[in-house]
Structure formats: structure tokens, C-alpha cells
Amino acid sequence: MATTTRTAERARVTYFPQLAAERLDIALCRASAAVARAADARATEEGLGVGQHLVLQMLDAVGPCSQQTLSEELRIDRSVMVSVCDDLEQAGHVRRERNPRDRRSYAVTITDSGRRRLAEAQTSIPAFLEDAFHPLTPEERGQLSALLGKLLGIGS
Amino acid sequence: MATTTRTAERARVTYFPQLAAERLDIALCRASAAVARAADARATEEGLGVGQHLVLQMLDAVGPCSQQTLSEELRIDRSVMVSVCDDLEQAGHVRRERNPRDRRSYAVTITDSGRRRLAEAQTSIPAFLEDAFHPLTPEERGQLSALLGKLLGIGS
DNA sequence: GGCAAATCGTTTGACAGAAGATGATTTGTG
DNA sequence: CACAAATCATCTTCTGTCAAACGATTTGCC
Incomplete structure (x- = not known):
């Protein structure tokens, strides 16, 4: 069974470079959502979702x-923000007052x-952030952040 | 109204750097999914989704x-692949035969x-790929692909 | 002041993607 | 050969995201 998995793994590495780079960007962007999703799921488990x-x-x-x-x-999204704030308010982490x-x-x-x-989160989060992004060096993570930020028009 | 949007835009640029880099990676990964989603929507409009x-x-x-x-x-995902192949088969672009x-x-x-x-797609696609990734130079797109690929364990 | 248009928060519905269960078929082991 | 376990495609269910519409309120214009 382990061998089967490894075969698939090897094939994966073999095939991908053959795909024209045309759509690879998009496929990767899409796939990177999985990283965000996994991290979010784990954060939610620990009681404070990424959004919150x-x-x-x-x-x-x-x-x-x-x-x-x-x-x-x-x-x-605005409509999502409603429930994010609902949860935070219910937990007593924020107040909602009319302006x-x-x-x-x-x-x-x-x-x-x-x-x-x-403050609690700032201590418990780095561990699984490290987990989610462990294939990258700290320097590469910085590059990734910068590139995605630029792609999305954030920061200078 | 234009001024309002521009104000929001300026604020956006102002606030973001103040957020600790802690979760920025994840927020950006999540946001990059939106790029992929938008591109996919547009590709689907033109009759050939990214998956296809x-x-x-x-x-x-x-x-x-x-x-x-x-x-x-x-x-x-396997269950998604079913409908992707369904569509391609119905359009006559692939055949499904039992192995x-x-x-x-x-x-x-x-x-x-x-x-x-x-072949058609290879000529019509680059235009909106250019659109989706226009904030990045070709070199930066290559870096982004490489970093995401490494993050996802693809290639080398 | 009074009316039209825009904005904020919210709710609803549509839709894509992910997880889990199912049926058919194959593989492995005695 | 027989039976248990694994695999492939499919189906169903669930979750998260986005678009559109609504009431309350504000802003712009006359």
C-alpha cells in the first residue's frame, strides 16, 4: 500500500511539469485555497477561526x-462578516454598538x-502555521506573502 | 462615489501592513482562491472551465x-472529476471506455x-490570464508558481 | 423641508467543492 | 477456489461563498 502511494506520488511529480505553464498559475492558486482551508479548519477547532x-x-x-x-x-464578504461578528460577540470578544x-x-x-x-492565539497559532507552511523557508514565506499581496493589490 | 471607492482603496493600503504578519499568509492564500475563482468563472463563460x-x-x-x-x-476531488468528465464527454472532447x-x-x-x-483554448486563454495576473511581471509569476508548487509539494 | 439615490447590516437562495457512504470489480491470502 | 480487503467511479450530504433583495438610515439635490 505504501508502495502504491509512493508510485502515485512519483507520477504526480512526473506529470505536472509536462502541463503547459499556461494554466498552472490558476491551478496552483486554486490549490493554495486548500492550504488556507486546512489551516482555517484547524484554527476553528482551536476555537478561533482565521476570520475571527x-x-x-x-x-x-x-x-x-x-x-x-x-x-x-x-x-x-459582508454577509459572512455578520456571522463572524455574531460569534465574536457571543463569545464576549467584541461589542457591537450603533455608531x-x-x-x-x-x-x-x-x-x-x-x-x-x-494574546492567547498569538502564542498557540505559530505552531500550526509552521505546520501549514513548513515546506517553505521563512524567507520564501515572506516572498510568497509579498507576491500574493502584490497580486491582490495590497501594500504599495 | 468614485471618491468613496478611492478612499476605501487608500484605507485598504493603509491598514493591511499594520496587521501582524502572523496570519497574513493564510489570509492571502485564502484571498488568492478568489483570483482562481474569478478566472475559472470567466473561463467557464468562454465554454471551457479550468478543470476541463x-x-x-x-x-x-x-x-x-x-x-x-x-x-x-x-x-x-474525485467526485468533482465525475462531472468534469461528464461535461467533456457530452461535448465530445473525451471518450470514456472501460479499461x-x-x-x-x-x-x-x-x-x-x-x-x-x-488548441483553440491555447490561443484564447492567455488574454484573460494576462488580465488576472497583470499586477505581476512574468518573472514574478514564475516565482509565484514555484513557491506555491513547493508549498504544495509539487515539482523537484 | 422633501424626495431620490446611496449605504449598512441582514437574510435568503443558488452554487461549487469536500467528505462520507455505496456498488461493482479486482487483488491478495489461505 | 473462496473470502477479506482494497480500489474505482458514483451519489448524497454538508459546508462555505457569492449575488440579490430588503428595511433602516443617511446623503445629495432641488
Whole structure:
């Protein structure tokens, strides 16, 4: 059985380079979603999904925001942001108050509980990040971040 | 309205670097899925989805394969491969014959029609690939492919 | 002030992809 | 040969994402 797997593995390495580079970019981008998905699943298991983590980070860094701003900055759909904030609010990590200057929007604010949870996450996260990205050296991870960021129009 | 969008755009560029790099990798991987999704949507509009294109490319390059092999190589789930092959078969681009040596599996074979379609795609595709990846130089695209490939354990 | 258009948060529905179960067939072992 | 385990394609179910529509509110324009 191990041999079977290894055969498939070898074939995989053999075939791929033969595919024209034309579509390889897209196939890889698509496949990289699997990395994000796996990491997200594991993070959710540990009680703080990637989306929630990003929201807490941003609130901690820049102060109260509307859900609109959060979803634009973090590239999370508005309708998804609703449940992300629902969960965070239910866990007591954020408060939702109507913005008095524009009562259409909320002012989402991180709580002390949220800050503590964020601090916890900062210690527990690196381990499985290391796991998810272990094929790459730290330098390569930086390059990857930079390239994807540029592709998405983020940062200078 | 244009100004609003531009403001949001500026904010986006402003906020992101403030987020710790911790989770940025994952956020970017997740976001890159959107690039793949958009490209796939557009390719599907033109009548040949990315999955279908990859299958035709691989069949053309390495000859008849089982769906199992195709899905392993191309990182497309088996259950998804079913409908990809269904569509290609219905369009007459591939044939499915039972493999006489192992009648559990199909021998999926590209047809002349499939080869013609593939040739067409090779000319119509580059335009919107260019569009999807235009923020990157050709060299950077190569780096991105290489990094994602390494992350996913493909090649070398 | 008053009306049209835009915005924010939310809900709903459509749809793709992933996981798990199933049936047919093959392989391995006694 | 017979039976257990593995494999291939398929089907069903579940989850996550996106688009469109809605009520509440604000903004722009007269």
C-alpha cells in the first residue's frame, strides 16, 4: 500500500511539469485555497477561526470599525462578516454598538476578553502555521506573502 | 462615489501592513482562491472551465488515464472529476471506455474534437490570464508558481 | 423641508467543492 | 477456489461563498 502511494506520488511529480505553464498559475492558486482551508479548519477547532482572528487583530490595531470597513480590509464578504461578528460577540470578544454619527453602521469594539483571547492565539497559532507552511523557508514565506499581496493589490 | 471607492482603496493600503504578519499568509492564500475563482468563472463563460482545460492538457500530454489518476495529478476531488468528465464527454472532447485490464476504472481518452478545442483554448486563454495576473511581471509569476508548487509539494 | 439615490447590516437562495457512504470489480491470502 | 480487503467511479450530504433583495438610515439635490 505504501508502495502504491509512493508510485502515485512519483507520477504526480512526473506529470505536472509536462502541463503547459499556461494554466498552472490558476491551478496552483486554486490549490493554495486548500492550504488556507486546512489551516482555517484547524484554527476553528482551536476555537478561533482565521476570520475571527483577523477581525480581532484589526480591531486591536486600528480601533473600532464598522463591519463594512472590516469586510473590505480583510476581504471577507459582508454577509459572512455578520456571522463572524455574531460569534465574536457571543463569545464576549467584541461589542457591537450603533455608531451615533451614522446609525446605519455598528462600531465594533474589541473587549478585554477579546484582547486576552488574541494574546492567547498569538502564542498557540505559530505552531500550526509552521505546520501549514513548513515546506517553505521563512524567507520564501515572506516572498510568497509579498507576491500574493502584490497580486491582490495590497501594500504599495 | 468614485471618491468613496478611492478612499476605501487608500484605507485598504493603509491598514493591511499594520496587521501582524502572523496570519497574513493564510489570509492571502485564502484571498488568492478568489483570483482562481474569478478566472475559472470567466473561463467557464468562454465554454471551457479550468478543470476541463487541465484534464484535456493532461490527456494530451500523457495519454489515456483513469479518472483516479487525473484527480490525483490535478488536485481535483474525485467526485468533482465525475462531472468534469461528464461535461467533456457530452461535448465530445473525451471518450470514456472501460479499461479492459481493470474494469473498475475508465480509460479516459482525448478525441480529435478535444484536441482542437485545446488548441483553440491555447490561443484564447492567455488574454484573460494576462488580465488576472497583470499586477505581476512574468518573472514574478514564475516565482509565484514555484513557491506555491513547493508549498504544495509539487515539482523537484 | 422633501424626495431620490446611496449605504449598512441582514437574510435568503443558488452554487461549487469536500467528505462520507455505496456498488461493482479486482487483488491478495489461505 | 473462496473470502477479506482494497480500489474505482458514483451519489448524497454538508459546508462555505457569492449575488440579490430588503428595511433602516443617511446623503445629495432641488
